[in-house]
Structure formats: C-alpha cells, structure tokens
Amino acid sequence: METIDFDRIAPSPETRVLDVGCGEGRHVHAAALETVAEVVGVDLDPANLAAARADYDEYVAGESDVPVTFCAGDALRLPFADGAFDVVCCTEVLEHLPDYESALDELRRVCAPGGTLAVSVPRAGPERICWALSDEYHEVEGGHVRIFDREELRAAIERRGFRRVDGHFAHALHVPYWWLKCLWWDRDQRDEAPLPLRAYDRFLEWDVMESPRPVRLLERALDPLVGKSVVYYFRLEGRA
Template sequence: MKTVNYKKFGLQAGDIVLDLGCGEGRHVISAYLEGDVHAVGVDLSHQDLKTTAERFEPFAQEQEDKAFGLSVANALQLPFADNTFDKVICSEVLEHIPDWEGALDEIRRVLKPGGNFCASVPRAWPEKVCWHFSDEYHAMEGGHLRIFDEGEFRCAIELRDFHFYAKHWAHALHSPFWWLKCIFWKTQESNRLIKLYHRFLVWDLMDKPWLTRTLERCLNPLLGKSVVLYFRKGV
C-alpha cells in the first residue's frame, strides 16, 4: 500500500533513495521496482527488516544500475555520511518518534542539496476520531505519540531549509476501517463488520478495481487518513 506518489516525488534513474523507518518494506521495495535506483531501507526492528528481505526476494536482480540494501539504524543517528541521498522517504514514522525534530535534522544532514524529501503523517482530524474512541490505539507500545497539525508540521520542515512544492492526501478508504477498530477495540478480532471491511480492503489492494480506486481518489481530500508533503532541500 504505497503512500508516496513517485511522479510527484521526481524519482529518477540513478537516484540513491533512503526509506527511513521502512517497516516491512512497502516503499523501499516499490522505489526499487519503480526505476533504476539504489534503494536503502532502515528501521529499528530486526523482524520488520527480515520481513522486508523476504518480500524482496522475488524481485532481486543482478543489475549494475540498481541496488537494494537494508540496515538496522536509529533515525537520530543515521550511519551515513552527509549529503548521501538524492531522495528521502519518511512515511508514517515521525508520529512514533519522541524526538521527531531530531529525526528531521538527520534527514536534512544525509540528503543532498537540491534533493527531495517526502514526509507523510496521519492527518489530524481522522486521527482525532481514533484517539477519541480508543486510548489503546495510541497508548500501546509503539503507538502514536502525537497528532500533527499540518501547518505546524510543514513549518518545522521548512525551517530546516526545505522548500515545500506539493501535497496530497491518501488512504481515504482506510479511515472508516480504523474508526471501527477503535470503536470496537476490545472485540475487534471477532467483530464481523471489521472482518468484512478488512476483506474489502484486501480486495482493493490486490485487485485494484477501477471503482474503488476512483472512489478513493474522490474521497481523499475529505477522508484521507494520511497527509503527504513533498519538499526540496535548499542548494
């Protein structure tokens, strides 16, 4: 389930791309498949990186013009030299990090001048609905530590010599799913409505039918669960 729009992101052949907090690999793998790039994913979770490696196996290719790598790393102490990457993705990660501004400083450090940065976080109003119905949703280990105000979030990034150039919303069909999970948090594993909605989302993800893809594009400005912002680092 991609959040980043690679056309807006300006992904180009030869780019060295970092997916910071890559989780189970949705963006680091899709970036690799999108073009002839060197894709690097980092995360704190060994298990998530193991899952990413397993998911990548069917796509592994011996090619000189593209490469794929994974590493355990802390977002506050990235093991890369200054100005290493042409592009950096940080999708649905910063809401989990106590020192999220420190992570932004590291992103700025490792991104080349003129390089592009894509940040996505949960959109404020759908997230507030989740927090209203369930403390467990955000208070559990590894949960969301904050709700970002889009304007303040954008300003914090721009203060680090990033120039905003595009945005969109994503995953509108997922907002009602998470609201249902939060409303029925204690019984979500057995709730029939949640199970049916999950089956619907899996069908949408796997088959990508025209109807649901069009419906989500139309609903994203209103219901999109994530806000996706694109920036260019100053030269």
C-alpha cells in the same frame, strides 16, 4: 499500498533513495521498480526488515536490477554520511517519535542539496476520532504520541532549509477500518473482531491485491475530504 507517489518525485537513473522507518518495505519495493541508482531501507525492528527482505526476494528481485539494501538503524542516529541520498522518504513514522525534531534534523543531514524529502503523517481530523474512540490506540507501546497539525509540521521542515513543492492526501478508504478497529479495540486484540471489522479488513485486502479501477477512483475522490494521511514533498534548497 504506497503512500508516497514516485511520479511526483520523478527520480532519475542517478537517484539514491533512502526510506527511513521502512517497515515491511512497501516504499523500498516501489522505488526499486523505478529507474534509480540504489535504494536503502532502514528500520529498528528486525522482524520488519526480515519481512521486507523476504517480500523483495519473492516479488521484486526478479523485476528489478536496482541495488537494494535493508539495514537496522535509528531515525535519530542514521548510519549514513551527510548528503548521501537524493530522495529521503519517511512515512507514518514521525507520529511515533517523542523527539521528532531530532529525526527531522537527521533527515535533513542525509539529504543531498537539491534533493527531495517525502514525508507523511496521519491527518489530524481522522486521527482525533481514533484517539477519542480508543485510549489504547495511542497508548500501546510504540503507538502514536502526538496528533500533527500539518502546517506546524510543514513549518518545522521548512525551518531546516526545505521548500514545499507538492502535497496530497491518501488512503481515505482506510479511515473507516481504523475507526472500527478503535471502536472494538479490546475485542480485536483478543482475536474476537466483530463481523463489520473482519469484513472491512477483507475488502481492503482485496483492494490492495486487485486494485480495481472503480475503487481506486472512489478513493482518489475521497482523499481530499477524509484521506487518512497527509503527504508532503519538499526540495532541499541549494545546488544539486
């Protein structure tokens, strides 16, 4: 389930891709199936990196010749040289960081002139309902520390020399799941999730695995209205 649409980036065989806060590697795996030069995923959590590597070895390695690296690192202190990557992705990460502006500085630093920055954060409307339904949702360790105004985020990125070139919303069908999860947060944490939440979870798993066309078309129609994530694509001003 990718949030970033690589068709909107149009990478080339020379493109170097970095995914900051790669989690279990969904965008690393997707980028590795494109025609690119290399892909690097960085994350703070060793368990995430292990899962990302295991899934890559099982599902992607046999389908791709692209060099892929997973490494531990902090979004506030990325272990890479200035301008090392042509595409920098950062999805559903900034809302977890108290000092997200320093993270933006690092994303800017490692992005090559003329390169692309792809960023996503939770959309404010659906996110506010999650916060209203459950304090625990955003108070858990490592949880969300802010609700982004998307134009404020866009302005913060553009102050660093980027120009927005595209954008969209994503994952509308995941919004009801998170509302149900927040509504029954205490029960879900005790592995006592009620039937509606368990049933919707199974529906999403089926959708991810099977990708049925009618459901994909439904979500595409709903995304502009209630998409859970807002996704922006920026170009770093300057010659490539």
